[in-house]
Amino acid sequence: MIINGVNIDKTFAEAFPMKATRAIITAQNEKWAMIAAQAMTGFATSVIACGCEAGIERVLSPEETPDGRAGVSILIFAMGGKGLAKQLETRAGQCVLTSPTSALFAGISGGKAIPLGKNLRFFGDGFQISKKIGNKRYWRVPVMDGEFLTEATTGMIDAVGGGNFLVLAESQPQALAACEAAIEEMRKIPNVIMPFPGGVVRSGSKVGSKYPALGASTNDAFCPTLKGITNTDLSPEIESVMEIVIDGLTKEDIDKAMRAGIQAVCNLGSGNGVKRISAGNYGGKLGPFHFHLQEIMA
Amino acid sequence: MSNLTFTLKGQTDQRIDLSPLVCQKLQNLNPEEIAGIQLQHGNRKVRVDELFNISGSDSQNIVFANSNSKLDYIGKELEGGNITIHGDAGAYLALSMKSGTITVTGNTGIFTACEMKNGFLQIEGNAGDFLGGALPGNKQGMKGGAVLVKGNVGARAGDHMRRGQILIEGSAGDYCGSRMLAGTIAVMGNTGRYLGYAMRRGTLLLWNQPQISATFNDCGTHTLAFLPILFASFKSLNSRFADKNLAFQRVRRFGGDMAETGRGEILVKL
Numbered sequence: 001m002i003i004n005g006v007n008i009d010k011t012f013a014e015a016f017p018m019k020a021t022r023a024i025i026t027a028q029n030e031k032w033a034m035i036a037a038q039a040m041t042g043f044a045t046s047v048i049a050c051g052c053e054a055g056i057e058r059v060l061s062p063e064e065t066p067d068g069r070a071g072v073s074i075l076i077f078a079m080g081g082k083g084l085a086k087q088l089e090t091r092a093g094q095c096v097l098t099s100p101t102s103a104l105f106a107g108i109s110g111g112k113a114i115p116l117g118k119n120l121r122f123f124g125d126g127f128q129i130s131k132k133i134g135n136k137r138y139w140r141v142p143v144m145d146g147e148f149l150t151e152a153t154t155g156m157i158d159a160v161g162g163g164n165f166l167v168l169a170e171s172q173p174q175a176l177a178a179c180e181a182a183i184e185e186m187r188k189i190p191n192v193i194m195p196f197p198g199g200v201v202r203s204g205s206k207v208g209s210k211y212p213a214l215g216a217s218t219n220d221a222f223c224p225t226l227k228g229i230t231n232t233d234l235s236p237e238i239e240s241v242m243e244i245v246i247d248g249l250t251k252e253d254i255d256k257a258m259r260a261g262i263q264a265v266c267n268l269g270s271g272n273g274v275k276r277i278s279a280g281n282y283g284g285k286l287g288p289f290h291f292h293l294q295e296i297m298a
Numbered sequence: 299m300s301n302l303t304f305t306l307k308g309q310t311d312q313r314i315d316l317s318p319l320v321c322q323k324l325q326n327l328n329p330e331e332i333a334g335i336q337l338q339h340g341n342r343k344v345r346v347d348e349l350f351n352i353s354g355s356d357s358q359n360i361v362f363a364n365s366n367s368k369l370d371y372i373g374k375e376l377e378g379g380n381i382t383i384h385g386d387a388g389a390y391l392a393l394s395m396k397s398g399t400i401t402v403t404g405n406t407g408i409f410t411a412c413e414m415k416n417g418f419l420q421i422e423g424n425a426g427d428f429l430g431g432a433l434p435g436n437k438q439g440m441k442g443g444a445v446l447v448k449g450n451v452g453a454r455a456g457d458h459m460r461r462g463q464i465l466i467e468g469s470a471g472d473y474c475g476s477r478m479l480a481g482t483i484a485v486m487g488n489t490g491r492y493l494g495y496a497m498r499r500g501t502l503l504l505w506n507q508p509q510i511s512a513t514f515n516d517c518g519t520h521t522l523a524f525l526p527i528l529f530a531s532f533k534s535l536n537s538r539f540a541d542k543n544l545a546f547q548r549v550r551r552f553g554g555d556m557a558e559t560g561r562g563e564i565l566v567k568l
Contacts (some may be wrong), residue, residue: 130480134531
């Protein structure tokens with residue numbers, strides 16, 4: 001398949017099941033809601049070493065938030081429920097509780113309830129106040145700037161992590177420009193995050209390493225500087241490869257995001273140095289979710 | 299299917315215990331069985347059809363028509379369904395109510411919503427003393443649900459209240475929120491003396507400056523984040539509480555009762 005001169009490989013991205021939750025952070029204004037959200041989703045690019053994958057889903061208008069203030073919606077993904085709950089609580093405690101004027105709310109009402117502010121309340125040292133409004137419990141924790149308001153729990157649901165595609169270009173600037181265009185479009189899709197810095201990862205990995213202690217190592221087949229000395233997957237004109245990884249609440253959400261991203265890359269076309277779109281997989285052995293590029297773009 | 303309607307035949311000298319006439323107990327009974335239920339009437343038992351004209355058959359929507367303040371225990375332990383009372387209700391309305399809704403067009407007597415667990419009670423008129431309180435000797439009053447009173451309430455509203463919301467459009471009598479354990483009482487009108495007497499936790503939300511007891515300490519003025527969420531939850535009510543123009547976020551906070559644990563609060567609109 002060729003779109004606007006860009007070759008779409010007949011391959012698939014392989015993704016695996018994860019647990020996910022959404023939290024809504026509000027603050028006095030969008031600036032401070034974003035600061036808290038960025039702190040909470042920081043150091044969360046990959047479950048390999050961060051414990052979770054997290055990102056900002058979108059900015060919320062005051063009409064969309066529970067307390068009528070500016071807000072930001074974030075998604076957090078982890079391999080298991082326990083790990084997710086731990087990451088959520090730690091991050092909420094260190095990054096949102098501490099952030100001026102912030103409040104924290106559940107972003108998913110269904111699924112299994114996991115603690116959001118339920119245990120953060122103990123920071124209140126006995127001065128915390130519970131308020132049950134409707135069927136939701138909130139905690140008011142006295143802090144130095146006033147009160148930190150948080151919902152007690154949020155919902156945890158099954159999700160999908162590790163959707164991806166690779167952008168192969170004639171130069172590094174061209175690969176990055178294509179990925180930036182893709183991320184801009186993909187951020188418009190709800191229920192997904194691209195957890196790597198700026199949404200783009202330049203160090204895609206393969207499973208395994210020559211060093212026994214490492215479970216993953218550089219994807220040498222896609223490293224342009226190794227074209228002559230390894231079993232490369234790159235043609236001579238490819239000088240740079242970048243990857244976009246997508247975590248989503250459902251397979252369909254990732255489908256939509258991949259389609260939007262690949263389309264944006266193809267819109268730039270081969271004239272802008274983009275030559276190929278490929279994807280990372282492990283032969284279908286790792287994850288049950290397969291995203292076939294040509295089917296997505298059909 | 300029309301509402302199951304009990305129309306009181308006339309004035310009665312004795313009080314009547316209507317606790318058997320709740321939705322869940324009438325669910326599978328035929329009209330003859332309902333008519334034959336024995337009610338405590340003063341010191342004797344009488345059949346329902348001796349006191350009421352019965353019409354309709356929908357036991358999940360019960361109406362008491364021509365009701366007066368002698369009809370006690372209406373909606374006791376109600377578990378689902380709706381009860382509408384045209385007129386006044388006596389004591390212990392919605393006692394230990396578990397779910398469902400009760401609407402009263404008139405006034406209610408003492409111990410309304412006493413130890414209520416959940417559900418919604420709306421009173422168009424006034425409510426008597428010990429609204430949402432505990433039975434004498436018991437340590438926990440209302441434990442959940444919401445009560446909306448469009449008129450005034452008597453003394454000791456929310457006495458020993460544990461959880462839930464009492465919304466009062468009018469004024470409250472003395473000792474409002476006394477011995478309160480938690481929950482929220484909102485009063486749009488005035489409040490009497492000894493507000494929050496011996497309250498341990500909970501919130502008294504007031505539109506007008508009350509007479510503050512010496513055992514409540516001024517914690518200053520604040521903008522509280524939970525108030526917009528609380529007011530938003532009133533949106534669906536047929537009440538002045540649903541009026542956005544009457545909502546507020548700036549309050550003066552008084553902490554107390556310091557003679558108790560001091561974890562309760564009186565929030566007064568600024």
